Amino acid sequence: MSQPASNTRLRSARHAAGYRSQQELATALGVGVRQVRRWESESPPWPHPDLQQALTQLLGQDMESLGFTPPAGRDRPDPVRRSLVGATVAAVGLAAVPIQSATAMQPASVAADFEAVTRSHRRLYWSVAPATLQPAAIAHASLGCALLPETAGQTRRAVAAALAETWMLAGRIEFFDLCEPERASQTLLRALQAAGEADDPLLGAAILAHTAFIPGWDGRRDAAVERMVAARTYARRGPASAEFWAWLDAVEAECETRCGNTQTALHLIGHAEDTLAAGSEHASPAWMDWFTPVRLAAFKGNTQLKAGHLPQARTTLLGVLDNMPATEDKQRTVICGDLAAVEAASGNPEAACDYACRALDQLEITWYAMGMDRVREVRRALAPHQNQQCVRDLDERLYGWSTTVSALAR
Structure with missing residues (x-):
C-alpha cells in the first residue's frame, strides 16, 4: 500500500x-x-503567529521551507524579516543566525559525528603534545x-555543547600547558x-571556574x-555531582593559595573532602575527567606546602605519587615539583634536586608548562x-638550549 501524502518538508526538518x-x-x-500530526499532513493548516515563531526558531527554517502555504490574501513573509526570526545569541563569534533554507540544514547525525571528535580530543589531551593538539x-x-x-x-544544542567543550579544552591547553x-x-x-x-x-559552571584561575x-x-560565585550559581542549576562541587572548592582553594590565603584554602579543601565523603545521587558529566580524590589531595599538598606545613605536605604528596594512575603523566611533573x-x-638540597630531575625526565616525554614552573621555582629556592x-x-x-630560550621568552 502506498503511504498517505504528507508534509515531508516539516517531517525532514523535524x-x-x-x-x-x-x-x-x-x-x-x-x-x-x-x-x-495535522501540520505534517498533506494540507497543513497555517499556524498561529506565536507557533510560527516557535516553529522557525526550533527547526531553523522559514514557514514556506517547512511546507506551509500562507492563506489566500495573507502577505508572504518579508525576506529581510525572515532572516532575523531565528536569531538567538551571537555565539562563538557568529553574527545573527538566519533561518535556513531546507537544503542548507545538516542531518541530526552531524551532532553525534561532531561529538565523537570532541571526545577523542578529550582523551588525547593526556598524551599528545599540547602544541600539536591545540591547533x-x-x-x-x-x-x-x-x-x-x-x-x-x-x-543545534548538541553541537553547541560539543563546541563549548572543545573551546574549553583549547582554553585549558593555552592556560595550563602553554602559559598563554x-x-x-x-x-x-x-x-x-x-x-x-x-x-x-554545568558546562557554563566549569568554564567560569576555569576563568577564575586566570586572575x-x-x-x-x-x-x-x-x-567562582558565578560558577557556583550555574552549578546550582545543574544538578551538580559531589565531585563537581568538590572541584569548585579545589579551584577556589588554588586561587586563595595563590593570593596568600592558605588558611582559607585549607578550609575549602576540608569542605571538598567532606563533600566527596558524603557523595550525591548525581553523576559527573563525561567531560569532567580532570578531577579525582587523588587530584584533590594534590591540591591539598600544594596548599600545605605554601602554608609552611612541610611534614604534612610531604606525607600528602607522597600519598598522591603512590596512588596516581600511570596515565597521569602531566600531573606527575607537578607533584614531583612540589615534593x-x-x-x-x-x-635537603640533594632530595630536592632528585625530585626536580624526576620532573624533568617526565617533561621530556610530556610537556606541561605548570610542571616546568614548579621546577623553576625550586631552582630559585635552591x-x-x-x-x-x-x-x-x-x-x-x-x-x-630549548629551556633557556623558553625561560627568556617568558
Whole structure:
C-alpha cells in the first residue's frame, strides 16, 4: 500500500533538528501531538503567529521551507524579516543566525559525528603534545562554528555543547600547558558563549571556574572570587555531582593559595573532602575527567606546602605519587615539583634536586608548562646551595638550549 501524502518538508526538518517523533516536537512547542500530526499532513493548516515563531526558531527554517502555504490574501513573509526570526545569541563569534533554507540544514547525525571528535580530543589531551593538539582543537571548533547555523533544535544544542567543550579544552591547553593566559581568556569566553547556545549550566559552571584561575594566578582575588560565585550559581542549576562541587572548592582553594590565603584554602579543601565523603545521587558529566580524590589531595599538598606545613605536605604528596594512575603523566611533573619544593624548604638540597630531575625526565616525554614552573621555582629556592654539585647537575639539565630560550621568552 502506498503511504498517505504528507508534509515531508516539516517531517525532514523535524528529524534534522533532532526531534525523532511528533510527540518530541509537540512537547518542545507546548502543543498536543495531534496538532503536529495535522501540520505534517498533506494540507497543513497555517499556524498561529506565536507557533510560527516557535516553529522557525526550533527547526531553523522559514514557514514556506517547512511546507506551509500562507492563506489566500495573507502577505508572504518579508525576506529581510525572515532572516532575523531565528536569531538567538551571537555565539562563538557568529553574527545573527538566519533561518535556513531546507537544503542548507545538516542531518541530526552531524551532532553525534561532531561529538565523537570532541571526545577523542578529550582523551588525547593526556598524551599528545599540547602544541600539536591545540591547533587541532581550534580547527575542530571552527568546524563547529560553521555547523551551528546549519542546525536547529536538539541537534543545534548538541553541537553547541560539543563546541563549548572543545573551546574549553583549547582554553585549558593555552592556560595550563602553554602559559598563554590572555589567549586562554578569549578562548574560554567563546566556550561560555557556546555553552549558552547549548543551555548547559554545568558546562557554563566549569568554564567560569576555569576563568577564575586566570586572575587567581595573578593575585587578583576579587576577580577570581567573583567568577567562582558565578560558577557556583550555574552549578546550582545543574544538578551538580559531589565531585563537581568538590572541584569548585579545589579551584577556589588554588586561587586563595595563590593570593596568600592558605588558611582559607585549607578550609575549602576540608569542605571538598567532606563533600566527596558524603557523595550525591548525581553523576559527573563525561567531560569532567580532570578531577579525582587523588587530584584533590594534590591540591591539598600544594596548599600545605605554601602554608609552611612541610611534614604534612610531604606525607600528602607522597600519598598522591603512590596512588596516581600511570596515565597521569602531566600531573606527575607537578607533584614531583612540589615534593622538590618541600625538600628545598626543609634544607635537603640533594632530595630536592632528585625530585626536580624526576620532573624533568617526565617533561621530556610530556610537556606541561605548570610542571616546568614548579621546577623553576625550586631552582630559585635552591639559590643558597647553588655551589653544591647536585644543584649544578640540576642546572645542566634545566638550562639546555630549548629551556633557556623558553625561560627568556617568558
